[in-house]
Amino acid sequence: MRAYLKELKFDSSIHTYIKNITQEVNDAVKKTKIRNGFVFVSSKHTTLGIIVHEIAEPNLLEDIVNHSLSSIHEDKRSTRVGKDYKHPTKDYKHRCQDNPYCDEIDEDYNAGAHIRALTFSHSSVTIPVRNGKLDLGKYQEVAVFEFDGRDGSGKNPIRKRTVQICIYETEAIKVID
Numbered sequence: 786m787r788a789y790l791k792e793l794k795f796d797s798s799i800h801t802y803i804k805n806i807t808q809e810v811n812d813a814v815k816k817t818k819i820r821n822g823f824v825f826v827s828s829k830h831t832t833l834g835i836i837v838h839e840i841a842e843p844n845l846l847e848d849i850v851n852h853s854l855s856s857i858h859e860d861k862r863s864t865r866v867g868k869d870y871k872h873p874t875k876d877y878k879h880r881c882q883d884n885p886y887c888d889e890i891d892e893d894y895n896a897g898a899h900i901r902a903l904t905f906s907h908s909s910v911t912i913p914v915r916n917g918k919l920d921l922g923k924y925q926e927v928a929v930f931e932f933d934g935r936d937g938s939g940k941n942p943i944r945k946r947t948v949q950i951c952i953y954e955t956e957a958i959k960v961i962d
Contacts, residue, residue, distance in 0.1 A: 789817045789952040797833065797934040797944040800865055801850050801901075805840045807926040810912075810950055811919055819954040820917050827909035829947040832898040832933035834906020840926040849905075853932070857901045860894035864941060892940045898933035906930040915958055 791813040793806065810826060826835050839845060851872075858875035859866055866874050877896035881887050912927065913920040919927070929948060937943040 787817075787819070787954045789813070789819075791816075791950040791952070793948040793950065795946050797931050797946045798936045799931065799934045800936075801854060801898075802931050802934065803836070803840065803846045803850065804929050804931070805926055806929055806948065807840070807919070807921075810927050813950045814914055814918060814952055817952050817954070818917075819914060819952065821956065821958045822914045822952060822954040824912045824914055824919065825909055825949075825951040825953075826912065826927055827949045827951065828929065829949065830944075831908075832895060832902050832931075833944075833946055833948075834902045834908065834930045834932070835910045835948070836906050836928050836930050837910050837912065837921070837925050838928065839924040840928045841924070853901050853905045853930075857897050857904060859897045862894040863897070864893050864939060889942055890940045891942065893935070895933045901932045902930075906932075913958070914952070 793809055806826075810824060814824060828835050854872040858873040859870070860877045860879070861874040875897070877894065879896035879899070880894060881889065881891040910927070921927075929946070931946075933944065935941045935944050
């Protein structure tokens with residue numbers, strides 16, 4: 786078995802959005818020249834998830850983002866909450882600074898982002914590769930779902946994000962009945 790690793794690195798400065806990465810994943814598969822296998826797409830972050838869904842329709846994406854923000858309330862202390870914030874808010878206990886592994890100067894409160902990531906996305910997904918490309922359904926694409934992007938204002942750092950694409954070659958896939 787051969788294995789390959791590709792990392793996508795990008796700044797994430799918009800709070801909540803869905804970004805299509807299907808082309809980047811397919812390009813990585815093509816570069817390996819494998820015919821059959823699996824791709825594991827994995828987020829290295831607790832507030833950035835991976836989804837396989839219909840991504841091409843912008844109104845659906847807006848509906849999904851708005852539903853996630855309305856369903857899981859934002860922390861009232863968050864820098865995103867101002868007088869014009871249109872989604873519900875709530876009192877949470879979490880603070881980024883409470884994590885003993887946190888090495889950022891971060892003054893935001895993102896419990897809602899963590900809960901949305903757990904509820905509406907996955908830390909990783911597995912996709913078959915068949916005949917040299919992702920074996921997705923008719924409307925399926927691969928995307929990142931960001932729940933805690935930062936614009937760098939105040940002491941809140943811009944999020945530097947990493948998504949790993951691990952590609953594994955297998956023998957020919959045999960379709961069975």
